[in-house]
Amino acid sequence: MDRILVTPRSLTLDPPPELQLLAEAGFELVFPPAGRQPNEAELLGLVPGCVGWLAGVEAVSPRVVEAADRLRAISRNGVGLDNLPMRELERRGIRVLKAEGANSIGVAELTIGLMLAALRRIPAADSGIKAGEWPRYRGAEIAGRTVGLVGCGAIGRHVASVTSAMGANVIAYDPFRPDFETSGPFDWRELDDVFREAAIISLHCPPPPGGQPLIDARRLSEMRPRSILVNTARAALIDEDSVRTALDEGRLAAYATDVFAEEPPRPGSFASHSGVIATSHIGGFTEESVGKATRMAIANLLDALSAERVG
Incomplete structure (x- = not known):
């Protein structure tokens, strides 16, 4: 057989x-x-x-x-x-x-959930309450903020549609610029402009050819102070050491991710950083x-x- x-x-x-x-x-x-x-x-x-x-x-x-x-x-x-x-x-x-x-809707919905978790610091509030504390973090709203998408395939397009409906100003880079509509503001940008302008950046693309990460120290230095980076695509898109440094220095407010270079991550590894919001590769697991x-x-x-x- x-x-x-x-x-x-x-x-x-x-x-x-x-x-x-x-x-x-x-x-x-x-x-x-x-x-x-x-x-x-x-x-x-x-x-x-x-x-x-x-x-x-x-x-x-x-x-x-x-x-x-x-x-x-x-x-x-x-x-x-x-x-x-x-x-x-x-x-x-x-x-x-x-x-x-x-799995595009499942991944897109998790992406939006991670954005909101980072904006409202939901994991930190949850941990504090369970530790007997009463943390009250002043969060931020997605409405009126600029959300930048790198890649507008099926997942990126759904994220664009939902976040624009929530009142975000959505900008995106995609070499193919597919034709689709959103209910709110949406504009195409060049890749560098997305990183310079967006307060929240979400990755929906394959890693660059040649094995170099898309998000390295130079790219992080071009991003807006206290921006949020979301990655539900591939761990190879980021240089972990550079992202860790940006979190340590407060230049990056949060890194919310569903993907890691080693799965499951080892205890004490990058996933354990206080600035990382982590899920266990569950984007399409609905x-x-x-x-x-x-x-x-x-x-x-x-x-x-x-x-x-x-x-």
């Missing part, structure tokens, strides 16, 4: 009924340890013999692709591909498919997003493998 490897944490921790579609199509499902990203050694032991792979954000090395002797298609339950060695996959003729837009992404990824994988069988 042909085998399919299933590795997204959201699917291994609590396998949804949608996976039964793969079993009904005649495939045996192979799982890594539940609820966490498999490492290279585990993938090397699991991928041989698999014809398909329902993949998450786990790092996939060229060694793993080399060991995938029968692999014909990888189907992501999201859109990011920076965890995959695309050149090696293309060389092997392995198809790579994405679940376009499946009932609705997981269901849509799973159904789309499975349909993509079945289509690809059916085409291979016919061919």
Whole structure:
């Protein structure tokens, strides 16, 4: 029986009924340890013999692709591909498919939640009350503030629509400048202008080519004093040391993020900084997003493998 490897944490921790579609199509499902990203050694032991792979954000090395002797298609339950060695996959003729837009609302809503948490200092207030204190931080409102977006794909567009409806002045950079409407003020800007003008900056883009972070010491120095940086995209977009320094010096009011270079982060690492508002890579981890992404990824994988069988 042909085998399919299933590795997204959201699917291994609590396998949804949608996976039964793969079993009904005649495939045996192979799982890594539940609820966490498999490492290279585990993938090397699991991928041989698999014809398909329902993949998450786990790092996939060229060694793993080399060991995938029968692999014909990888189907992501999201859109990011920076965890995959695309050149090696293309060389092997392995198809790579994405679940376009499946988790966009979930990620966008978390992004807005992180903005509000930073503006109103909700995590600090919650911690203080639970410690027996009564902290009353003077917060700030999103209405009337300038929200800057880097990237206006499906997620960025939804963030733009909601924050503009809340009264924010939204500016954005996207090299493709997609056509869409918002109910409030919205303008396109060049990348440097977004960082200079916005009080809240939210990242919705892939990391730059070449491995250099988008947010480094120079970029942080150009941002408005006491600005808020939100990252629900990729940890590689920021230089952690530079962001930590900006937080320590008070130049950055808060860094709110759903993504880290090491997941889960080690105790005492960057995630523990008092200026960091952290969530555990849950942007697309909603009932609705997981269901849509799973159904789309499975349909993509079945289509690809059916085409291979016919061919």
